[in-house]
Amino acid sequence: xxxxxxLFYRVMRYAxxxxxxxxxxxxxxxxxxxxxxxxRGLREYADGDADSFQYxxxxxxxxxxxxxxxxxxxxxxxxxxxxxxxxxxxxxMAAALDRDRGxxxxxxxxxxxxxPGKTDLLGGTASFVPTERDGQLDPEKVREAASEDTGLxxxxxxxxxxxxxxxxxxxxxxxxxxxxxxxxLLADEVYDHFDFSGRFESALTIDSDHRIVTSGFxxxxxxxxxxxxxxxLPEELVDPARTRHMLVxxxxxxxxxxxxxxxxxxxxxxxxxxxxxxxxxxxETFTDALDAAGAEYTTPxxxxxxxxxxxxxxxxxxxxxxxxxxxxxxxMPGEAFGSAREDWFRFALVTPRAEEAAxxxxxxxx
Amino acid sequence: xxxxxxLFYRVMRYAxxxxxxxxxxxxxxxxxxxxxxxxRGLREYADGDADSFQYxxxxxxxxxxxxxxxxxxxxxxxxxxxxxxxxxxxxxMAAALDRDRGxxxxxxxxxxxxxPGKTDLLGGTASFVPTERDGQLDPEKVREAASEDTGLxxxxxxxxxxxxxxxxxxxxxxxxxxxxxxxxLLADEVYDHFDFSGRFESALTIDSDHRIVTSGFxxxxxxxxxxxxxxxLPEELVDPARTRHMLVxxxxxxxxxxxxxxxxxxxxxxxxxxxxxxxxxxxETFTDALDAAGAEYTTPxxxxxxxxxxxxxxxxxxxxxxxxxxxxxxxMPGEAFGSAREDWFRFALVTPRAEEAAxxxxxxxx
Numbered sequence: 001x002x003x004x005x006x007l008f009y010r011v012m013r014y015a016x017x018x019x020x021x022x023x024x025x026x027x028x029x030x031x032x033x034x035x036x037x038x039x040r041g042l043r044e045y046a047d048g049d050a051d052s053f054q055y056x057x058x059x060x061x062x063x064x065x066x067x068x069x070x071x072x073x074x075x076x077x078x079x080x081x082x083x084x085x086x087x088x089x090x091x092x093m094a095a096a097l098d099r100d101r102g103x104x105x106x107x108x109x110x111x112x113x114x115x116p117g118k119t120d121l122l123g124g125t126a127s128f129v130p131t132e133r134d135g136q137l138d139p140e141k142v143r144e145a146a147s148e149d150t151g152l153x154x155x156x157x158x159x160x161x162x163x164x165x166x167x168x169x170x171x172x173x174x175x176x177x178x179x180x181x182x183x184x185l186l187a188d189e190v191y192d193h194f195d196f197s198g199r200f201e202s203a204l205t206i207d208s209d210h211r212i213v214t215s216g217f218x219x220x221x222x223x224x225x226x227x228x229x230x231x232x233l234p235e236e237l238v239d240p241a242r243t244r245h246m247l248v249x250x251x252x253x254x255x256x257x258x259x260x261x262x263x264x265x266x267x268x269x270x271x272x273x274x275x276x277x278x279x280x281x282x283x284e285t286f287t288d289a290l291d292a293a294g295a296e297y298t299t300p301x302x303x304x305x306x307x308x309x310x311x312x313x314x315x316x317x318x319x320x321x322x323x324x325x326x327x328x329x330x331x332m333p334g335e336a337f338g339s340a341r342e343d344w345f346r347f348a349l350v351t352p353r354a355e356e357a358a359x360x361x362x363x364x365x366x
Numbered sequence: 367x368x369x370x371x372x373l374f375y376r377v378m379r380y381a382x383x384x385x386x387x388x389x390x391x392x393x394x395x396x397x398x399x400x401x402x403x404x405x406r407g408l409r410e411y412a413d414g415d416a417d418s419f420q421y422x423x424x425x426x427x428x429x430x431x432x433x434x435x436x437x438x439x440x441x442x443x444x445x446x447x448x449x450x451x452x453x454x455x456x457x458x459m460a461a462a463l464d465r466d467r468g469x470x471x472x473x474x475x476x477x478x479x480x481x482p483g484k485t486d487l488l489g490g491t492a493s494f495v496p497t498e499r500d501g502q503l504d505p506e507k508v509r510e511a512a513s514e515d516t517g518l519x520x521x522x523x524x525x526x527x528x529x530x531x532x533x534x535x536x537x538x539x540x541x542x543x544x545x546x547x548x549x550x551l552l553a554d555e556v557y558d559h560f561d562f563s564g565r566f567e568s569a570l571t572i573d574s575d576h577r578i579v580t581s582g583f584x585x586x587x588x589x590x591x592x593x594x595x596x597x598x599l600p601e602e603l604v605d606p607a608r609t610r611h612m613l614v615x616x617x618x619x620x621x622x623x624x625x626x627x628x629x630x631x632x633x634x635x636x637x638x639x640x641x642x643x644x645x646x647x648x649x650e651t652f653t654d655a656l657d658a659a660g661a662e663y664t665t666p667x668x669x670x671x672x673x674x675x676x677x678x679x680x681x682x683x684x685x686x687x688x689x690x691x692x693x694x695x696x697x698m699p700g701e702a703f704g705s706a707r708e709d710w711f712r713f714a715l716v717t718p719r720a721e722e723a724a725x726x727x728x729x730x731x732x
Contacts, residue, residue: 009423029420039412042621046408054395055590057375083449083593086616117613224421225620227449247483250452253619254591255408 007113007317007336014321015330023357025347026330028160028305030222032278034263035271038221041262045255056254058246060230064261068230071264072204072213078232080245081252085190085216085229087245090118092212093152094244095237096184097122102151108137110161110337112188115154124152130340135162135298139173143180150183158191158200158302161337161346165197165301171206178210184237186212190229193220193272196280197301209234217260220272226256279304282349289358293365304349307334307341310365315344327364329357373479373683373702380687381696389723391713392696394526394671396588398644400629401637404587407628411621422620424612426596430627434596437630438570438579444598446611447618451556451582451595453611456484458578459518460610461603462550463488468517474503476527476703478554481520490518496706501528501664505539509546516549524557524566524668527703527712531667534567541569544576550603552578556595559586559638562646563667575600583626586638592622645670648715655724659731670715673700673707676731681710693730695723 008026015022045052059065060081069076082088093115097103105119109128119126127150129141142153153174157166171187178185187203192215204213216229233241283300290297290308297308308331313319315334323345324330334344347357374393381388411418425431426447435442448454459481463469471485475494485492493516495507508519519540523532537553544551553569558581570579582595599607649666656663656674663674674697679685681700689711690696700710713723 027421029417031416033416034419042412043409046405046412046625050397050399050588051395053400053589053591055393083615083619084617087614090614114613117609121610121613222416223419225419225617227615227617227619243483244487247480247487248453248456248614249449249593251450251591251593253449253593253622255621255625256619259412259621 023353034222035267037266038263042259045258082229084227088214088229088231091241095241096152101182102149104149106153109340135164146181156188163300168201189215191303195302228260282354285355293362307344389719397716400588401633403632404629408625411624448595450593454580454595454597457607461607462518467548468515470515472519475706501530512547520552522554529666531563555581557669561668594626648720651721659728673710
């Protein structure tokens with residue numbers, strides 16, 4: 001099985017071992033600073049008493065679940081704090097499939113590769129609906145693909161890798177499709193703080209017991225290594241998901257939960273706005289330089305990835321390696337995300353050298 | 367499903383809500399201090415650069431895997447750092463069952479309740495071999511129980527709840543049984559630092575590709591809430607376990623890994639010896655008082671639990687609640703650990719008030 005992470009690591013290792021200076025646009029790891037309150041929260045935790053180093057509640061620190069529930073306008077009981085959004089997606093997908101109402105999992109193409117990976121792990125069967133040229137998902141195509149075999153539909157908005165932000169009508173239609181087929185819609189909203197379109201709306205605003213939402217703090221607080229995420233479940237799926245969480249992980253790491261709790265309470269909206277401004281600047285300078293290189297590209301409405309295509313140079317792993325060796329820029333091959341973007345490369349804007357990277361690409365393709 | 371943790375929580379909540387002062391001997395959470403170096407490691411991590419807050423390698427920080435591999439005398443490649451010993455057991459059990467060489471899982475009775483829980487989750491079928499009166503496991507009984515349907519044998523030594531430490535001959539015989547039936551022996555050694563018998567030997571000293579060892583730092587560093595454990599796998603099971611770890615959790619929380627790395631490097635043997643001395647004292651005072659109460663009990667060879675039995679007062683949940691209400695002592699009901707110890711109670715020596723608790727029990731049963 002060739003999932004996202006191994007390919008990430010393979011590309012990153014290749015880049016690290018390259019002779020020349022390489023600009024890393026591979027990973028989804030922010031290069032900006034976490035909020036200062038997060039560091040303070042972690043220091044304060046380090047000075048706590050012996051009892052605070054012991055098991056937290058399996059579903060997560062009560063205060064953290066309260067903060068999340070208040071922000072997301074749900075009942076605290078619906079929230080499980082997980083080992084990153086990765087575990088949140090795993091728990092949500094498992095809870096949906098364990099209902100035994102269909103083992104088919106509808107995914108998009110392009111797709112975040114962990115979704116088909118988790119589908120395999122959970123014994124489901126993946127079925128792919130292609131997205132539109134601009135990355136948007138036509139819910140009518142999902143409606144056509146869905147049947148009584150469908151147990152689960154997984155979407156990601158704002159989307160990795162396309163940068164699309166699905167409008168509310170799309171999400172409403174997807175929830176309808178899930179309800180009509182006794183399936184569950186799982187919306188992974190981990191990039192919810194990175195909406196440049198102004199039209200992102202959480203699926204939580206659509207009331208349904210056929211809807212699961214996952215998210216986390218890896219991107220919004222710039223802490224992919226802390227592994228703190230959460231899943232918000234309909235009432236009837238809470239207990240099965242809690243049981244699985246307990247049997248797999250017992251609980252989520254407490255120092256990380258404590259630091260996130262402090263950061264959530266004390267980080268001002270300006271922090272998030274400044275990161276968005278930084279990313280808007282990077283998107284502009286990077287895509288301007290891609291224009292100069294004559295490349296086709298997507299301008300993300302959300303998240304922080306740009307897909308780009310160069311004439312007669314498809315997005316294969318070997319071409320990724322050529323770009324590292326000959327242009328000094330490391331991206332992800334489009335073929336990592338399914339069949340729909342095989343001609344493309346994904347560049348993550350997690351480096352202050354985005355403009356320089358685009359200039360290098362322009363020079364290479366000149 | 368009624369697993370260990372919910373029952374823990376149920377008893378702990380009952381104790382917390384009790385009118386009278388109650389001595390908590392329910393959980394397996396140490397009440398002693400983590401090493402000072404662990405706190406320092408966490409503080410230093412909190413002051414690190416933005417990059418150190420991002421994804422660690424999925425299998426664990428390289429330096430941490432190196433420290434573990436050196437201590438356990440295995441190849442670093444065999445080590446995966448997990449979200450506590452809980453995830454380590456889940457990964458090891460899944461890797462053994464995914465070989466498709468038998469779905470039966472042989473467990474002991476009494477049993478740590480997570481093992482049958484994980485067996486269910488993974489689609490295996492649990493089969494129980496009763497242990498001897500003193501908590502020892504007769505490998506001949508495991509040999510008789512094993513067949514070509516057996517895919518996995520799970521043991522815990524030093525044992526929770528019996529306190530037994532299995533001698534080397536037992537472990538060798540169990541590995542042989544696993545090999546003879548193309549099964550895998552998984553030895554959970556999370557209490558490896560709490561051996562009072564002097565005869566504990568890790569299953570790692572028995573060379574076999576039918577043997578998995580799990581352990582962690584929850585108990586030895588007094589940090590059950592940090593969730594750092596590890597699994598050591600035979601070469602052919604490393605990749606499947608890495609893949610599952612990645613798909614479920616992506617990686618183990620990095621602040622916790624960093625703190626454990628510092629503590630591992632800088633904690634002197636005296637720290638561990640002092641905790642053992644503390645526990646030896648508690649065992650002695652607690653069992654002396656149980657003698658005075660006329661109770662039957664086990665003196666643990668390892669770990670930190672005492673099983674005790676009182677005449678005409680079986681170890682049911684309702685009797686646990688009576689002990690809370692009428693004696694002010696909270697233990698775990700023996701029925702939580704299978705059928706073999708239904709008459710017994712398990713008392714965890716994780717309180718400085720162990721002697722007082724035994725006195726209260728003596729007064730209650732007087």
